[in-house]
Amino acid sequence: MTTLDAVYYVRFSDQNTTLCRLAGPDYDPSHPAATFAYKPTNGHIRTSFPNLWEGQRTDVLLHMPMAAGVAEILDPLTLKLLWTSPQMPTPLLALVEPQEDILVLSTWSPDPPHFMSMVGYQLAVPPTVMWQWNATSETYAGFSFVGVARSPFGAAPLACGSIRVWNKAQTDSQASFFCLDSSTQVVSLNFTTSPNNNVVLASFIVCFSLPSSTLRPPLTLPFRRCSTNGHCFINRPQAT
Amino acid sequence: MFNQWALFYQSATGNLIAIDCFTSNANPLASPDWVLTDQNGLVSLTFSDDLSFMVAYYADPVRVIRWDITT
Numbered sequence: 001m002t003t004l005d006a007v008y009y010v011r012f013s014d015q016n017t018t019l020c021r022l023a024g025p026d027y028d029p030s031h032p033a034a035t036f037a038y039k040p041t042n043g044h045i046r047t048s049f050p051n052l053w054e055g056q057r058t059d060v061l062l063h064m065p066m067a068a069g070v071a072e073i074l075d076p077l078t079l080k081l082l083w084t085s086p087q088m089p090t091p092l093l094a095l096v097e098p099q100e101d102i103l104v105l106s107t108w109s110p111d112p113p114h115f116m117s118m119v120g121y122q123l124a125v126p127p128t129v130m131w132q133w134n135a136t137s138e139t140y141a142g143f144s145f146v147g148v149a150r151s152p153f154g155a156a157p158l159a160c161g162s163i164r165v166w167n168k169a170q171t172d173s174q175a176s177f178f179c180l181d182s183s184t185q186v187v188s189l190n191f192t193t194s195p196n197n198n199v200v201l202a203s204f205i206v207c208f209s210l211p212s213s214t215l216r217p218p219l220t221l222p223f224r225r226c227s228t229n230g231h232c233f234i235n236r237p238q239a240t
Numbered sequence: 241m242f243n244q245w246a247l248f249y250q251s252a253t254g255n256l257i258a259i260d261c262f263t264s265n266a267n268p269l270a271s272p273d274w275v276l277t278d279q280n281g282l283v284s285l286t287f288s289d290d291l292s293f294m295v296a297y298y299a300d301p302v303r304v305i306r307w308d309i310t311t
Contacts, residue, residue, distance in 0.1 A: 146246065147246075149244040149246075149261035149262065150244065151262060155262070158261055158262070160246065160261060177246060177248075177259075179261050188262075189261060189262075189263065189268070191266070191267060191268060191269060193248060193269070198250060198251050198252040199248050199249070199250050199251075199269065200248065200249050200251070201246065201247070201248055201249075202247040202248055202249040202256060202282065202284075202285055203247045203284075203285040203287065203294075204245075204246050204247065
């Protein structure tokens with residue numbers, strides 16, 4: 001991972017793993033400007049992917065050691081540990097919105113009791129919990145946090161996720177997409193996406209900047225398809 | 241102003257459909273906000289940081305297409 005003035009990399013040894021920051025002008029790996037040592041997760045495959053996210057506006061470095069079940073906030077220059085999230089039972093997903101003000105940690109348990117959880121934090125040092133959602137399932141269930149949708153009309157943000165619940169024999173499953181009001185935890189949107197596994201969540205768009213005139217329904221976005229030879233042509237999505 | 245969508249790929253039809261996250265529609269898959277057709281084999285989408293374009297990855301045949309998003 002590189003920024004304008006730093007390069008972060010991970011160095012492995014038998015006892016621990018060290019996150020290093022190299023500084024210019026020479027960026028010498030033998031003389032890192034700052035280091036942060038942490039214990040590697042047992043059985044974790046070594047990877048050069050540092051799993052970092054740098055908030056340049058919030059001036060924090062978010063570190064998620066692979067498969068460790070925690071998220072950490074580090075000082076981006078000194079790599080001093082500023083905050084560690086509560087331990088999660090399974091590898092977690094962390095996300096910071098482009099506005100760099102919301103951090104979401106989510107987890108789910110593959111072992112009984114099957115529970116799902118996501119926690120929204122106001123990103124600061126230390127972060128403060130804004131909202132929390134927990135659910136349980138009597139049968140095997142998988143959960144993934146998808147994203148935070150912000151209202152263009154001042155309503156509370158929606159926390160959206162995807163759930164797949166299996167039957168008792170684990171021979172069939174049903175996936176649903178849902179959003180809940182982050183201020184009340186009331187589900188505002190919930191629909192089945194794959195009764196026959198023919199609809200899958202492709203992506204979640206955080207936001208599009210659009211002229212207000214284009215927000216009138218039905219909303220139609222022009223897409224321009226561009227080939228590798230530089231030629232582009234318009235392919236207008238079908239309005240419904 | 242901005243709008244927010246969840247995008248779903250419908251393999252049976254090859255459609256990429258967009259759902260407004262703030263919709264009150266009980267069955268939004270039946271009436272999506274917009275549909276991008278002919279997306280057969282779509283594997284994944286990656287958006288640029290400024291959301292000005294997305295890169296779509298397709299299988300069989302493997303290909304990568306950049307879709308510019310214009311207003």
